[in-house]
Amino acid sequence: METCAKFWMCHENPHWSVRKVYPYVLKKALSVPCAPLGRAQSYIRCTPVQQDGDSQFILSDHAIIISLYSMVSEPASGQRLRVTSSSCLRPVYLPVDIGHCAGVKSTSNQWLEGDLKTVYITRQVLTADYSEAILTFSGPDIVANRYNHEIGWTVATRTVLRRRPDEKFLKKQLLVLKLLRHISEPIQDAELHSIKSSYDPISYLANYDCPDCVRSLVRDLDNGMFLNREEIFSLFHPEHRRQMVTLFEALYGAKDYDTFFSTAVYFRDRVNPRQFLYAFSVALLHRKDCRGLVLPPAYEITPHMFLTTDVVRRAYQAKMTRSPTVIPMKFTGSVNNPEQRVAYFGEDIGINSHHSHWHMDFPFWWKKSYPVDKDRKGELFFYMHHQMVARFDAERLSNNLPMVEPLDFNQKIVEGFAPGAMYHNGQEFPVRPDNMMFGDLPWRSVHEMKLFEGRIRDAITSGFIKTVGGVTYLNNSGGINTLGEIIESSENSINRAYYGQLHNDAHVLLSKVTDNQQKYGVPPGVMEHFETATRDPAFFRLHKHIDNLFKLHKDLLPPYSKDELDFPGVKIEAVKVVGMSKASTPNTLVTYFDESHIDLGNCVEGTDKVDVDIKAVVSRLNHEPFKYVITVHSNKKVTGVVRMFLAPKYDWFGQEIPFRDARWSVIELDRFPVKRKIVFKISTHLKGNILTPPLNAGDNVITRNSEDSIVTIPEPRSFPELLHEVQQALKGDEEYIVDKHYRHCGIPHRLLLPKGKTEGMAYKLLIVITDYSKDAVSEVTKPTWLPEMARGWFLPKDRLDRAIHPKIQPEDVEDYSSLGYCGVMEGKIPDSKPMGYPFDRPIQSMDNFFTPNFKVIDLTIKNVN
Ligand SMILES: [Cu+2]
CATH class of the missing domain: 1.10.1280.10 (Di-copper center containing domain from catechol oxidase)
Incomplete structure (x- = not known):
C-alpha cells in the first residue's frame, strides 16, 4: 500500500505563518494510508491571512521559496518523494533530474518528483501563485527505509519583483542561453546564424556610444591583431585585457538591446571564446535592459575551467558512445x-x-x-x-x-x-x-x-x-x-x-x-x-x-567608543539557534556532504542534435537549515539592524582564542533590519498593509531563517534547466518569474556554515543590534526600473512610493541578495557601517565592547558524514 506523510503544517489553524518551521519526522507518519496522488487527503492548505504575534510577513512581490530537506547521511536508492501543488510549483533551484511543472498554472495535480537520493539536498521551489497553495507530499516505500529519514520543509520569502515576462523577454533569455552554448564552437542555431550573417556593426555606428571602439575592434580583427581563438585568454595580460575592454565597450555602449545582442552575435565567432564570454557577461550584468536575464552557471559554460581532466575524458567517451553518464568527480x-x-x-x-x-x-x-x-x-x-x-x-x-x-x-x-x-x-x-x-x-x-x-x-x-x-x-x-x-x-x-x-x-x-x-x-x-x-x-x-x-x-584606527557601540535602550536578552530537524538540539547545528550535479553538455563538442545527458557528480558541503530566535528588550519603539557573526572558539592548539584576536576571524552570517510588520489579508490580491514599528517597547522576539542570509545565493539553475524553463514559458506551459535583483555573485547557500566536526566544533555566535537610523544611507539612486513600472507591473503601493521617493527604507537591505560580500550593482550600499563592523577595529577594553545590544553565545557545529 502506498503510504504517505501527512504534513499537518497548518494544523487546524488556517494561518500560514511563513518562515515558520514545520519539521516532520516522516517515519512517524508512515502508517497513514495515502490516497492516490492528487487527492486532498494528505495535504496542507495554506492561505496567508492576517498574522499576529509573529514578526514575519510576506509581500505581494515576494515569492515563496519552499525548501525540502532531509537529514540523510546515506540515502537508499529508488525512493521518491512527490510534491503536488494546487498552484504551479516551479522548481527554481533544483538539480536537473527533477521533473518540471508541466501543466497550466493553478490547476491541480502538477507535480515535482524527485528521487529521494537527491531530495536530501536542500531543495528550493518557488510558487508562482502563493495566494493559496495546497501541497501534497507522498513517499511510497519510505516505510521500508532503514535509515532514519527526517524530512521537513521550511518556507521563506525572498523579494522577487514578480513579473510575468512578455514573449520578448523570454526570447532574449533564450537567445542568451543559445549564444553561450558550446562557446568554443561556431554558432549552430539557425536564428543566431541569420543574425551573424546579416548584421554588420560598421553599418550601424550611430547605434553605439563609442563608434570608435566598434570601428577599431572590427579593424583589428580584420587585420588579425586579436587574440587567436585557440589561445588562452588571461585578464591579467595587458593586451588581452585591452582587446576585451574594447569589445566590452562596444557591447556596453550599444544604445539598444537589439544592437547589443546583434553585436555580441557578430563577435562571438570572431574573437577568443573566453575573451568574448568575459566581455559579454560583464556587459550583460551591467546593462539596464538586461536586468533579470540570467547567465547559466559559470561551471557549465566553460566546464574545462572547473573540472579535472579525467572527468572531461570520460565525458568525451560518453558522448562518443552516446551513453548518458554521471561521472563522479574527486x-x-x-x-x-x-x-x-x-x-x-x-x-x-x-x-x-x-x-x-x-x-x-x-x-x-x-x-x-x-x-x-x-x-x-x-x-x-x-x-x-x-x-x-x-x-x-x-x-x-x-x-x-x-x-x-x-x-x-x-x-x-x-x-x-x-x-x-x-x-x-x-x-x-x-x-x-x-x-x-x-x-x-x-x-x-x-x-x-x-x-x-x-x-x-x-x-x-x-x-x-x-x-x-x-x-x-x-x-x-x-x-x-x-x-x-x-x-x-x-x-x-x-x-x-x-x-x-x-x-x-x-x-x-x-x-x-x-x-x-x-x-x-x-x-x-x-x-x-x-x-x-x-x-x-x-x-x-x-x-x-x-x-x-x-x-x-x-x-591603527581608534577603537569604537562605548557611545558608538551602544544602542541606548535596546538590550539583547537571549539568543537561540534552532535547527529545522525535529531531532535538533538548540544551539547545535549540523553540516553534511551531499551530491551536486554539474551538466557537462558544454564540455564536449558536437551539435545539440545528438543530445546525450552527461553530468558530473561532486560531493559538496551543506547544512541543516536553521533559524535564529533573538529576544530583544527595548524601552521605546525603534528600528534596528541585526548583525550576526560566527567565530571559532579554539585555535589549532586547543586554546581558547582571546576575543581581541577572534575579532579578525569572524565570519559574517547575516545582516538584516528588524523590520516592519506588514499585516495584510489576501485572497488573490493585496487588500492593504499596515506599517508597525519594528521594535516595540518591551520584549520583542525576532526570528530569522538561515536561508534569508544576505551573504549567500541559492543554488543556481543548471543550463538545461534554464533552457527548458524558458522554452516551456514560451510555449505558455509554465510561468517564468523574473527577479530583477538576481545576483550571480554570492557564497553558495549550502556553504553558509563551515564544516563541523563529528564530535562537534565549538563556535561563538556574536550578535549585535545597531541603530538603523544611524546606519541607513539616506540617499539611493533612483531605481532604474521606474519607467518599466509605468508599463503596468504590479507593485504594492509602498514600493511605488519608494520608487518615487528613493529614500532608503529598512527592508532595502534585503532587496539586494548577497549584499554582504557583493555590495550593489549600482547606487549606494544601504548600510553605512564599515564592512565587518564592529569587529573591524581593535578592541581595547572588553567592558566598553560588551554593551547591552551585543550578545555572544556558544554554538556547536557537528558534521554527520
Ligand atoms: Cu579575488
Whole structure:
C-alpha cells in the first residue's frame, strides 16, 4: 500500500505563518494510508491571512521559496518523494533530474518528483501563485527505509519583483542561453546564424556610444591583431585585457538591446571564446535592459575551467558512445597531502563561481568614465577576500589543520599544487611543486613587488597616501576603500605608478612561477583566472598576506567608543539557534556532504542534435537549515539592524582564542533590519498593509531563517534547466518569474556554515543590534526600473512610493541578495557601517565592547558524514 506523510503544517489553524518551521519526522507518519496522488487527503492548505504575534510577513512581490530537506547521511536508492501543488510549483533551484511543472498554472495535480537520493539536498521551489497553495507530499516505500529519514520543509520569502515576462523577454533569455552554448564552437542555431550573417556593426555606428571602439575592434580583427581563438585568454595580460575592454565597450555602449545582442552575435565567432564570454557577461550584468536575464552557471559554460581532466575524458567517451553518464568527480591531490582535507572548500564549484562573479561585478579595469560608479569597491575587495580567508581558516581548524600562513615574497611557497586540469585547447594547467621561490617575470621583478609593498606599508603606518602633488589621509572611514583600490589595484587607484598593482601582479607571479622567464611557453596557472584561483591553497596564502596589510591599517584606527557601540535602550536578552530537524538540539547545528550535479553538455563538442545527458557528480558541503530566535528588550519603539557573526572558539592548539584576536576571524552570517510588520489579508490580491514599528517597547522576539542570509545565493539553475524553463514559458506551459535583483555573485547557500566536526566544533555566535537610523544611507539612486513600472507591473503601493521617493527604507537591505560580500550593482550600499563592523577595529577594553545590544553565545557545529 502506498503510504504517505501527512504534513499537518497548518494544523487546524488556517494561518500560514511563513518562515515558520514545520519539521516532520516522516517515519512517524508512515502508517497513514495515502490516497492516490492528487487527492486532498494528505495535504496542507495554506492561505496567508492576517498574522499576529509573529514578526514575519510576506509581500505581494515576494515569492515563496519552499525548501525540502532531509537529514540523510546515506540515502537508499529508488525512493521518491512527490510534491503536488494546487498552484504551479516551479522548481527554481533544483538539480536537473527533477521533473518540471508541466501543466497550466493553478490547476491541480502538477507535480515535482524527485528521487529521494537527491531530495536530501536542500531543495528550493518557488510558487508562482502563493495566494493559496495546497501541497501534497507522498513517499511510497519510505516505510521500508532503514535509515532514519527526517524530512521537513521550511518556507521563506525572498523579494522577487514578480513579473510575468512578455514573449520578448523570454526570447532574449533564450537567445542568451543559445549564444553561450558550446562557446568554443561556431554558432549552430539557425536564428543566431541569420543574425551573424546579416548584421554588420560598421553599418550601424550611430547605434553605439563609442563608434570608435566598434570601428577599431572590427579593424583589428580584420587585420588579425586579436587574440587567436585557440589561445588562452588571461585578464591579467595587458593586451588581452585591452582587446576585451574594447569589445566590452562596444557591447556596453550599444544604445539598444537589439544592437547589443546583434553585436555580441557578430563577435562571438570572431574573437577568443573566453575573451568574448568575459566581455559579454560583464556587459550583460551591467546593462539596464538586461536586468533579470540570467547567465547559466559559470561551471557549465566553460566546464574545462572547473573540472579535472579525467572527468572531461570520460565525458568525451560518453558522448562518443552516446551513453548518458554521471561521472563522479574527486578533489585533486591525495590523502598524503593534508591540504586535500580542505579541497572541498577551495575547489567547490560555487566558491569558484562566486569569486569569478565578484570580479565581474567589480572589475579592476572598470573605468571612472563609465556611467556607473561602483560604491565602496575597494572596501568590498578587502571585505570579500577577508571573509574568504576567515572562512578558509575555519574550515582548516575543523579539519585539524593550523590556520593558513601568509605568503612572503622572500620565502618559499611551501605548498605546491597539481590542478589536474586542462584548458579547452588541450594545454595542461601547470603543476607547482612544493617549496618554490618567487622568480622575476620579464616585466615585473620580485624586488619591485617588495618595493611597492614597502610603500604601501609606509603609507599605512604614516596614515596617508602620496598622490601626485599632495596626500590623501587614510585613517578615516574612507581609508579602507582607498587602500583596497591601491592594493588590488583598480582603475581608481590613486597613484599606481608609485604603489603598483600588488594583488594583481602577485596573482601573475604565482601563476607563472614554474616558468617565470616564459622559456617553455607554459600556459598560465590557476592563479591567473578568477574562476580557478581559489582551488590553489596559495590563493588563500596570498590573500592572508594581503589581508594582513588591511589589518595593519584597521589596527591603527581608534577603537569604537562605548557611545558608538551602544544602542541606548535596546538590550539583547537571549539568543537561540534552532535547527529545522525535529531531532535538533538548540544551539547545535549540523553540516553534511551531499551530491551536486554539474551538466557537462558544454564540455564536449558536437551539435545539440545528438543530445546525450552527461553530468558530473561532486560531493559538496551543506547544512541543516536553521533559524535564529533573538529576544530583544527595548524601552521605546525603534528600528534596528541585526548583525550576526560566527567565530571559532579554539585555535589549532586547543586554546581558547582571546576575543581581541577572534575579532579578525569572524565570519559574517547575516545582516538584516528588524523590520516592519506588514499585516495584510489576501485572497488573490493585496487588500492593504499596515506599517508597525519594528521594535516595540518591551520584549520583542525576532526570528530569522538561515536561508534569508544576505551573504549567500541559492543554488543556481543548471543550463538545461534554464533552457527548458524558458522554452516551456514560451510555449505558455509554465510561468517564468523574473527577479530583477538576481545576483550571480554570492557564497553558495549550502556553504553558509563551515564544516563541523563529528564530535562537534565549538563556535561563538556574536550578535549585535545597531541603530538603523544611524546606519541607513539616506540617499539611493533612483531605481532604474521606474519607467518599466509605468508599463503596468504590479507593485504594492509602498514600493511605488519608494520608487518615487528613493529614500532608503529598512527592508532595502534585503532587496539586494548577497549584499554582504557583493555590495550593489549600482547606487549606494544601504548600510553605512564599515564592512565587518564592529569587529573591524581593535578592541581595547572588553567592558566598553560588551554593551547591552551585543550578545555572544556558544554554538556547536557537528558534521554527520
Ligand atoms: Cu579575488
